[in-house]
Amino acid sequence: MTTEAPETADQPGQDLGAIRRMLSEGLAESGGGNRSIMRLTDEELAVIDLVDPEDGLVPLPHLSSLSESERAVAISTALRSLISRELIEVANIEQLDDLMREQEAATAAGQSTGHRTPLDIRMTEEASLVLNLRRTAERALVGEINTSDGMSHCFVYVHSPELFLVERITTGGLHLFSLTNSSVAAAELVHGLVDPFGVADRDGRIQQLDPHALDRENVGGPLQKVIDKSLVVGRLMVLADDPGALVLTYAADVELWTVTVDRPHSPTGIVAQAVSERTLARKIQGLLKLPE
Structure with missing residues (x-):
């Protein structure tokens, strides 16, 4: 029709x-x-x-x-x-x-x-x-989550520090919409998608990565190991007139690592780290902040 x-x-x-x-x-x-x-x-x-x-x-x-x-x-x-x-x-x-x-x-x-x-x-x-809030956001946090079941997505539409529309999209095409007035609450929904088994345990040493050698063989043994054993791989990126950071998450059986890129095409500022639940939450909340 x-x-x-x-x-x-x-x-x-x-x-x-x-x-x-x-x-x-x-x-x-x-x-x-x-x-x-x-x-x-x-x-x-x-x-x-x-x-x-x-x-x-x-x-x-x-x-x-x-x-x-x-x-x-x-x-x-x-x-x-x-x-x-x-x-x-x-x-x-x-x-x-x-x-x-x-x-x-x-x-x-x-x-x-x-x-x-x-x-x-x-x-x-x-x-x-719902349609109007999707169209009129100041910026959006986009998440792609890969598991053995396929790829799911989430969008957080940022309207102000006190208003967020969250859209979670299942692998089967069901769109779940939520409203919140708190970046902490919005981040909790994203957190649950990238770390569904709660393996983010403790903060490890920050590792600076070479932007010209980001292939699996050059990121170092600990990160290479967690990439190979990842059960959930997440990609969180900010869509805005002035694009923000990109955060990749790798959740294995007992730990979760993030790789953070400060800005697109940045020659520096690419770091990897095993993170705690608190640090992961703080990183997600940072992605939801509007510029000063």
Whole structure:
């Protein structure tokens, strides 16, 4: 099914700063911490945020693995799910229902109708809030986490020192959204992904690395050993107008090492170290800070 972009519940007349303050104050009044606000699948996101899986910043792992015809069926099903969960309202639901039945019959026959209908969609405030906060962040911390089960991702959208939207993406394409007013709380979610078994134990000696010899054979025995035995490999990077540090994490069975690059293409400032839980948390929190 091919559709035109849905209308959202954006309110351009509202001041972004005022919205951020309202959200952070509301989180503080409710006790702070991480507040789960929504779960969406790849397909459901594709319905309300029409971005090609190949073009978007945020990965859609399940949807990207489907063929074009499979994707059309998945999105049609997701649309029904969003309606049944009352996350969106569709004014022209009868016309849309007819189109969906026609498309599904054509797909079963190995054909495509090529028909197009505009969707008159109104999203709930909750869904609209998630999309707006994804689009308007000052910077974002992006995490890629590799395990034997595949690659998962996380995005922390930094709006102010008191407002963060966290999006965790499972290997199967489930997007878990949380709001928090604390960099400590946001960092805890990222921490749990890069060190799920809690092996960050103690701080080791800081080892300066040669930026021109970063291959496995030249990083030194202890780091080489932990790279070879890593169960979880993480990559944390800051996306902003002025890019920040890059932190690689290697979690083995009894220890966790980080390799930190101060700035992209930096000729110096690349260090490796076995880290404690406290040091790892501090490194993640540092990545979430806005410039002075």
